[in-house]
Amino acid sequence: MGTFQSLSLDPPLVSFSVARASGSWPRIRVGGGSTAGVLSADQHHICHALSRKQEDKFASVDWTASVNGCPRVTGALAWIDCEIRHELDGGDHLIVVASVSDLAAESGEPLVFHRGRFGGYREISAA
Numbered sequence: 001m002g003t004f005q006s007l008s009l010d011p012p013l014v015s016f017s018v019a020r021a022s023g024s025w026p027r028i029r030v031g032g033g034s035t036a037g038v039l040s041a042d043q044h045h046i047c048h049a050l051s052r053k054q055e056d057k058f059a060s061v062d063w064t065a066s067v068n069g070c071p072r073v074t075g076a077l078a079w080i081d082c083e084i085r086h087e088l089d090g091g092d093h094l095i096v097v098a099s100v101s102d103l104a105a106e107s108g109e110p111l112v113f114h115r116g117r118f119g120g121y122r123e124i125s126a127a
C-alpha cells in the first residue's frame with residue numbers, strides 16, 4: 001500500500017488510506033484485520049498482481065496465514081498484522097487507523113514505486 005505509514009509507537013498504530021471504490025475493502029473490513037507487507041526489490045511482479053482488480057489477488061502469490069487468517073507474502077522483508085480500529089473521512093478515500101498485533105522484519109533491499117515505475121532503494125550518505 002502506497003499510503004501505509006507508522007502512526008504511533010505507544011500504542012503501536014499504523015494508518016493507510018483506501019479508495020472508497022475499493023472492491024476488496026468491504027471484505028477486509030468484515031474480517032476486522034489486515035496484514036501489510038514490505039516487498040523486496042525482486043517482488044515487483046507480486047505488487048503488480050496485488051494492485052489489479054481481481055477476485056483472488058493472491059491466487060498467484062505464495063503466502064502464509066497470520067493468526068487472524070490474513071495473508072503474509074512469502075519472501076517479503078516485513079509483515080505487519082493489524083486490527084482495524086477507526087475509519088475516518090478522507091474525501092474519495094477512507095483513512096484507516098489500525099493497531100499492530102504482531103510484526104516481523106528482516107534486512108534487504110525494499111521495492112520502491114515512484115511515478116508509476118518500480119525500482120530499488122539507494123542509501124545516500126548524510127555528509
Ligand SMILES: Cc1cc2nc3c(=O)[nH]c(=O)nc-3n(C[C@H](O)[C@H](O)[C@H](O)COP(=O)(O)O)c2cc1C
Binds near residue numbers: 024050
Ligand atoms: C504501489 C501501489 C500502491 C497502492 N497503494 C494504494 C493505497 O494505499 N490505497 C488504495 O486505495 N489503493 C492503492 N493502490 C491502488 C490499488 O492497488 C488498486 O486500486 C486496487 O488493488 C484495486 O483493487 P480493489 O478494488 O480490490 O481494492 C496502489 C497501487 C500501487 C501499484
